Amino acid sequence: MIKREEILEILDQYSLSDLSISVLGSHSALEICRGAKDEGFRTVVICQKGREKTYSKYFRTRRRFGREVGIIDEAIVLDKFRDMVSREVQEKLRKLNSLLIPHRSLCVYVGYDALENELRVPIVGNRFLLKIEERDVERNQYYLMEKAGIPYPRIIRDPSQIDGLVLVKAPEAARGFERAFFIASSPKDYEEKAEELIRKGLITREGLEKAVIEEFVVGAPFNFNFFYSPLDGEIELMGVDTRRQTNLEGIMRIPAPHQIEVLKSLEVKTIEVGHIASTVRESLLERAFELAEKFVKAAREEYPPGVIGPFALQSMIIPGPPHEEIIVYDVSVRVPGSPGTKFTPYSENLWGFSMSVGRRIALEIKEALRQDRLGDLVT
Numbered sequence: 070m071i072k073r074e075e076i077l078e079i080l081d082q083y084s085l086s087d088l089s090i091s092v093l094g095s096h097s098a099l100e101i102c103r104g105a106k107d108e109g110f111r112t113v114v115i116c117q118k119g120r121e122k123t124y125s126k127y128f129r130t131r132r133r134f135g136r137e138v139g140i141i142d143e144a145i146v147l148d149k150f151r152d153m154v155s156r157e158v159q160e161k162l163r164k165l166n167s168l169l170i171p172h173r174s175l176c177v178y179v180g181y182d183a184l185e186n187e188l189r190v191p192i193v194g195n196r197f198l199l200k201i202e203e204r205d206v207e208r209n210q211y212y213l214m215e216k217a218g219i220p221y222p223r224i225i226r227d228p229s230q231i232d233g234l235v236l237v238k239a240p241e242a243a244r245g246f247e248r249a250f251f252i253a254s255s256p257k258d259y260e261e262k263a264e265e266l267i268r269k270g271l272i273t274r275e276g277l278e279k280a281v282i283e284e285f286v287v288g289a290p291f292n293f294n295f296f297y298s299p300l301d302g303e304i305e306l307m308g309v310d311t312r313r314q315t316n317l318e319g320i321m322r323i324p325a326p327h328q329i330e331v332l333k334s335l336e337v338k339t340i341e342v343g344h345i346a347s348t349v350r351e352s353l354l355e356r357a358f359e360l361a362e363k364f365v366k367a368a369r370e371e372y373p374p375g376v377i378g379p380f381a382l383q384s385m386i387i388p389g390p391p392h393e394e395i396i397v398y399d400v401s402v403r404v405p406g407s408p409g410t411k412f413t414p415y416s417e418n419l420w421g422f423s424m425s426v427g428r429r430i431a432l433e434i435k436e437a438l439r440q441d442r443l444g445d446l447v448t
Contacts (some may be wrong), residue, residue, distance in 0.1 A: 070186055089165040092175075093414070109398070117146075118149045176200075222286050231254070237309060299377055309413050314339045350393075383401065
């Protein structure tokens, strides 16, 4: 395991006046780089061959019409994302005085083991907290929510105990980092649907054994995207969003009488492909902040130094009585991957202008430099 002291020693060798904000070329890289450029930092994107043009061509920095456009100063193109843990690439990132910003794709393509044991580049955030998103980790997000007293869907420990509508979250066979959701209403229904998905090669029997079975919560989905600053201990609501999923979105647009026919030959997919900026009723905000404060406290106790920077509580808002309640069904402890949240009013209400998560990270780094506390932001 990479000790924090080792990362701080690397940081001591950096030229702090010439830092680079680095990110894997996927997920939220553009949002992160835009925010970094807005605050005056150089940007570096680590790309995978075959999917690099977004960063190396279309959004690269260059002169155009007499002005500088683009947000990517340097693209490092590798055969595979996982190659970024090679000695050569790590040395290059350190020579560029890189601060690496984590997002979901970094966790998926590089892996938690490499992040915790091989990647000796300062990460802005808590690299040891990232794995709590996975259901098969012992002290995972459910453990933290239980410890914090955050309401989350009831977990069904065994398919034989299914006594109502449930949502089953199993890893996809082809892409283990994506989940193949299916709904069941009884043990028999669960077995029939699971066997059908296995037969079609959409999930594996091994993956099914790792599946989480949650009580199906009927409510309105909203993701609360927060930012925790270790510099002053404050929590900010950056914005709220909801998700677009394929092919679920298309199926929902088919009139109900025809959906059954369509579903005979089409499997429901819930792969997130987009986000919609949202707002919630103002009376719900205090409760959302309370849940965020509880999560930050629990994470600090279990995974010191705890949350650093962005995190999200993916939630359902359900009706009362006596009032609406927020049920958290998923937690993210890195850039949430919803660039449109800056178009909600919340960051502007605090800062006086709309601020993306990427820019908020860059602003935190600038303030840490001013206070000589950059070590408080990295692991």
